[in-house]
Amino acid sequence: MEKSHSRATFGGRISAVLVTAGSAVGLGNIWRFPYVAGENGGGAFLLVYAGCILLLGLPLTIAEFAIGKSTRCNAVGAYRRLAPRWSIIGYTGILTSTLILGFYFVVAGWTAEYMLHSLTGEIAARGEAESHRLLFERFIADPWRPALYAVAFAVATQLVISLGVRRGIERAAKVMMPLLFLALLALAVHSILLPGGLEGLRFFLAPDFSKLTASSVLTALGQAFFSLSIGLGTMVTYASYFTPSTDIRRTAWQVTAVDTLVALLAGLVIFPAVFSAGIEPDSGPSLVFITLPTIFGTLPLGGLWSAIFFLLLVIAALTSTISLHEACTAYLHEEWRLPRRTAACCTTLVTVLLGIFASLSFGVLNGWRIGSLTLFDALDHLTADLLLPLGGLMTCLFAGWHRHPKALYETLYRDPRLGIGDRTLRFLLRYVCPAVMVLLFLDSLGIG
Ligand code: TRP
Numbered sequence: 001m002e003k004s005h006s007r008a009t010f011g012g013r014i015s016a017v018l019v020t021a022g023s024a025v026g027l028g029n030i031w032r033f034p035y036v037a038g039e040n041g042g043g044a045f046l047l048v049y050a051g052c053i054l055l056l057g058l059p060l061t062i063a064e065f066a067i068g069k070s071t072r073c074n075a076v077g078a079y080r081r082l083a084p085r086w087s088i089i090g091y092t093g094i095l096t097s098t099l100i101l102g103f104y105f106v107v108a109g110w111t112a113e114y115m116l117h118s119l120t121g122e123i124a125a126r127g128e129a130e131s132h133r134l135l136f137e138r139f140i141a142d143p144w145r146p147a148l149y150a151v152a153f154a155v156a157t158q159l160v161i162s163l164g165v166r167r168g169i170e171r172a173a174k175v176m177m178p179l180l181f182l183a184l185l186a187l188a189v190h191s192i193l194l195p196g197g198l199e200g201l202r203f204f205l206a207p208d209f210s211k212l213t214a215s216s217v218l219t220a221l222g223q224a225f226f227s228l229s230i231g232l233g234t235m236v237t238y239a240s241y242f243t244p245s246t247d248i249r250r251t252a253w254q255v256t257a258v259d260t261l262v263a264l265l266a267g268l269v270i271f272p273a274v275f276s277a278g279i280e281p282d283s284g285p286s287l288v289f290i291t292l293p294t295i296f297g298t299l300p301l302g303g304l305w306s307a308i309f310f311l312l313l314v315i316a317a318l319t320s321t322i323s324l325h326e327a328c329t330a331y332l333h334e335e336w337r338l339p340r341r342t343a344a345c346c347t348t349l350v351t352v353l354l355g356i357f358a359s360l361s362f363g364v365l366n367g368w369r370i371g372s373l374t375l376f377d378a379l380d381h382l383t384a385d386l387l388l389p390l391g392g393l394m395t396c397l398f399a400g401w402h403r404h405p406k407a408l409y410e411t412l413y414r415d416p417r418l419g420i421g422d423r424t425l426r427f428l429l430r431y432v433c434p435a436v437m438v439l440l441f442l443d444s445l446g447i448g
Pocket of ligand 1: 023024025026027028029100225226227228229230231232234320321323324
C-alpha cells in the first residue's frame with residue numbers, strides 16, 4: 001500500500017466519532033438488542049451485556065482502531081502488513097461482513113417498508129398489537145415486496161459508497177445520529193408512562209439470574225460485538241481513514257458510550273410498550289416491528305411520528321450497512337486492485353443475492369433449513385453467536401500476544417493521552433478477553 005499517503009481521511013475528531021458511531025449504532029441496537037434481551041430474560045442479560053461492553057468491547061475497539069490507524073489499510077491488508085499469518089482475521093472478517101449484510105439488508109428493507117407504510121396511514125390506523133403482528137407476518141412472507149425492499153436498500157448503500165468516504169459516509173452520519181437519539185428519548189418517556197409500562201421497566205432493569213445460562217452469556221458477548229461493529233475489521237477499515245491527530249482511546253470511549261446508551265434507550269422504549277400491549281417479550285426478530293407501531297397507534301399524529309421514527313431507523317441502518325460494505329469494498333479495491341466502483345458493485349451483487357434468499361426464507365423458501373434454522377436465522381446466529389466472537393478472540397490474541405511493530409505498539413499502548421491505562425488495556429487484551437471467550441466457546445460446545 002505504497003500509495004497510502006493519498007488515501008482519503010475523515011474530516012477531524014468529531015467526524016471520526018460520528019462516523020464510527022454511525023457504524024456502531026444501527027439495527028443491532030434498536031432491533032436486535034431488545035429481541036435478544038427479551039429472549040434471554042431481560043434485566044440479568046442487560047447486566048452481563050454491560051460487562052461484555054466494558055471488559056471486552058472497549059479494549060477490542062481500541063485494538064481495532066490502533067491496527068487500522070497505524071497501518072492505514074483495509075482489514076486484510078492491515079494484518080498482512082503487520083503479520084502475514086494473522087491475515088486470517090481479515091479474511092474471516094470480510095466473509096462475515098458479507099454474511100451479515102445478507103440478512104441486514106432484509107431487516108433494513110423492513111424498516112423502509114414501515115416508513116412508507118406510515119405515510120399512507122396504514123400503521124397508525126390499526127389499534128391492537130395482534131393486528132400489527134398479522135400485518136407484519138403477512139408482509140415478510142410476501143414473495144416480492146420484502147425482497148425488493150432489500151434490493152433497494154442495497155442500491156442505496158452502493159450509491160453512498162460510490163460517492164466516496166468524505167462526501168458519502170461522513171455527511172450521512174453527521175445529521176441523522178443526533179436526531180435518532182432525541183427521537184428515542186422522547187419515545188422512551190412516552191412508553192414508560194403507558195398503562196402497565198412500569199412492569200416492562202422492571203422486566204428490563206431488575207435482574208433475574210435464574211433465567212441466565214452460559215449460552216445467554218455468549219449471546220450477550222456476540223450482541224456486544226455486533227453492536228459495536230467489532231471482530232470483523234470494520235473498525236480497522238474505518239480507523240484507517242482517521243487523521244493522525246485522532247485520539248483512538250477517546251474515540252473508542254465515546255463510541256462505546258453512545259452505542260450502549262442507544263441500546264439502553266431502545267430497551268426503555270420497547271419493554272414498557274411490550275408489557276403495556278400484552279406482547280410476549282421473547283417473540284424474537286418480529287418484536288420491534290410489532291411493538292413500535294402499536295405505540296405509535298397510541299399517539300396523536302401517530303402516522304407522522306411513525307414515519308419520522310422509521311426514517312431515522314432507515315438512516316441508522318444505512319450508516320451501518322455502509323460500514324460493512326466499505327470493509328468489503330476497500331478490501332477488493334486495495335488487495336485485488338479493482339477500481340473502487342467495480343469493487344463496490346461486486347460487494348453489492350453478492351450480498352444482494354444472499355439478501356434475496358434470506359428474505360424468501362420467511363415465505364416460499366421457508367422449507368429450506370440449515371439444521372432447524374431458516375437461512376435468515378442461520379445467517380443471524382452463525383455470524384453473531386460464532387463468527388463474531390471468534391473474530392474477536394483472534395483479534396485480542398493478536399493485540400495481546402503478538403510482538404508488534406513499533407508503530408502499532410506505540411499507537412496501542414504508548415498513547416500518552418487519556419483513556420484506560422496501558423497496563424489495564426494490556427492485561428484485558430492478554431488475559432481477560434481470551435480467557436472469557438475460550439471458556440464460553442468450550443461451554444457452548446458442551447465441553448467443560
Ligand atoms: N453495529 C451495527 C449495528 O448495531 C451493525 C454492524 C455494522 C456490524 N458493521 C458491523 C456488526 C461490523 C458487526 C461487524 O447495527
